[in-house]
Amino acid sequence: MTLRITWIKPEERMEHEFVQCLEEGRDVSDLKTKWDEIKTESASSEEIRERVCEFETLLREIPAGPFEADEPSGLEDIFQLCAAPETLLCSGLERCELEDKLLGAWLGRAAGCLLGKPVEGKPRAWIRELLDKSHNWPLDNYFTAEGIPPEVFAEHNWHKSYVEALRENIVCMPEDDDMNYPMLNLYVAEEFGPDFTPENVLQTWLTTLPVLQVFTAERVAYFNALQLLTPPQTAAYPKSLSGMDWCPDSGRSLGLDCARRPTSSCRTGLS
Numbered sequence: 242m243t244l245r246i247t248w249i250k251p252e253e254r255m256e257h258e259f260v261q262c263l264e265e266g267r268d269v270s271d272l273k274t275k276w277d278e279i280k281t282e283s284a285s286s287e288e289i290r291e292r293v294c295e296f297e298t299l300l301r302e303i304p305a306g307p308f309e310a311d312e313p314s315g316l317e318d319i320f321q322l323c324a325a326p327e328t329l330l331c332s333g334l335e336r337c338e339l340e341d342k343l344l345g346a347w348l349g350r351a352a353g354c355l356l357g358k359p360v361e362g363k364p365r366a367w368i369r370e371l372l373d374k375s376h377n378w379p380l381d382n383y384f385t386a387e388g389i390p391p392e393v394f395a396e397h398n399w400h401k402s403y404v405e406a407l408r409e410n411i412v413c414m415p416e417d418d419d420m421n422y423p424m425l426n427l428y429v430a431e432e433f434g435p436d437f438t439p440e441n442v443l444q445t446w447l448t449t450l451p452v453l454q455v456f457t458a459e460r461v462a463y464f465n466a467l468q469l470l471t472p473p474q475t476a477a478y479p480k481s482l483s484g485m486d487w488c489p490d491s492g493r494s495l496g497l498d499c500a501r502r503p504t505s506s507c508r509t510g511l512s
Contacts, residue, residue, distance in 0.1 A: 248457055249464045251293040252286060258300055266306030272299055350423070351414040358406035358417065359384040359399050367397045383408040418454060425450065439472035 247253065255276065262269045276296060283289045313319055334342070360368050372378040375388040385408040386399075405415040414420065425445055433441045443466055446455075452463050458476075465475040 246453070248460045250286075251290045252280075254461075255293050255296060258297060262300055262303065267300075267303045268306060269300060269303060272296060272303075347423075351420065354417050354419050355406050355411070355414050356383055358415070359403035361400040361402070363397055363400065367393075383411060385409055418456060418459075421450065421454065439475075443472060443475065 259269055259273050259276070276292075279292055280289055313322060360371070369378065371389060371393050372380055374390055374393055375385070377385065377388075384403075384406070387409065402415070402417070404410060405412075425442075428449075429437050429442055429445050432445070446463060447466065450463075452460065452467070455463050462475045
C-alpha cells in the first residue's frame with residue numbers, strides 16, 4: 242500500500258516554489274525548464290528529490306522583479322494593514338443577545354462548510370454543469386447525487402469527503418478541518434488564556450490533532466515541528482508554503498508571537 246501524503250514531499254514543495262516565485266515577479270522560466278527536464282529524465286522520485294536543495298538555492302538567488310501590489314513586508318506593518326474593527330464584544334449587547342449571535346455564527350459556519358464539502362476544490366464551470374443537468378440550479382438546498390447523469394463525472398468527481406455531506410445522507414455536521422481549528426482555538430484560549438503563545442498552540446496541535454487532518458500550509462508547519470523546528474521557524478520553511486506567504490492562519494498559530502500582536506481592548510488575541 243502506498244501512503245498518500247501530500248504537501249510535504251520535496252518534489253511537491255519545489256513545484257509550489259516555482260508558483261511563488263512567479264507571483265513575486267521572478268523570472269524562473271529557465272530553471273523551470275531544467276526542472277521539467279529532470280522530472281522527465283529521472284526514473285524515480287528519489288532521483289528528483291536529490292536535486293531539490295540545489296534548485297531551492299538557485300531560486301533564492303533570482304532577484305524579484307516589479308511587483309505592482311503595495312503590500313508591506315514588515316510584521317508590524319502587516320498587522321496594521323490587517324487591523325480588525327471593533328467586535329461585538331464592545332457593542333454593549335446583553336449576554337443572551339451575544340450568546341445568540343455567537344451561536345448563529347457557529348451554525349452559519351457549519352452550514353456553509355457542509356454545503357461546500359461535496360464540491361470543494363472543483364471548477365466553478367463543472368459545479369454549474371452538475372447543478373444544471375440535475376435541475377438544481379439555482380442551488381437552494383444542499384447538494385444531492387440524485388438525478389445527476391453519469392456523463393457529468395467524465396472529467397471531475399465529487400470531493401473525497403462528499404458522502405456524508407450529500408442532502409440524502411446528512412445527519413449532522415461531519416468532521417472537517419475548517420471546523421477543527423475554531424474548536425482548537427477555543428480550547429487554547431480556555432486552557433492558556435488570552436496571552437497564549439505559538440508554543441501553546443503548537444503543543445495543542447501535536448497532542449490533539451493528527452498530522453493528516455491538517456492540510457496545505459498547516460501540514461507544512463506541522464511537519465516542520467516534527468523536524469524539531471520551533472516558532473517562528475515552523476512557519477518559515479519552505480518559503481512558498483510558509484504561513485507568512487500563503488496561509489496567515491498557520492503563520493499566526495505556529496510562527497508568529499501572538500503576545501506581541503497589536504490588540505485593542507476588544508481583542509482576546511484569538512486568531
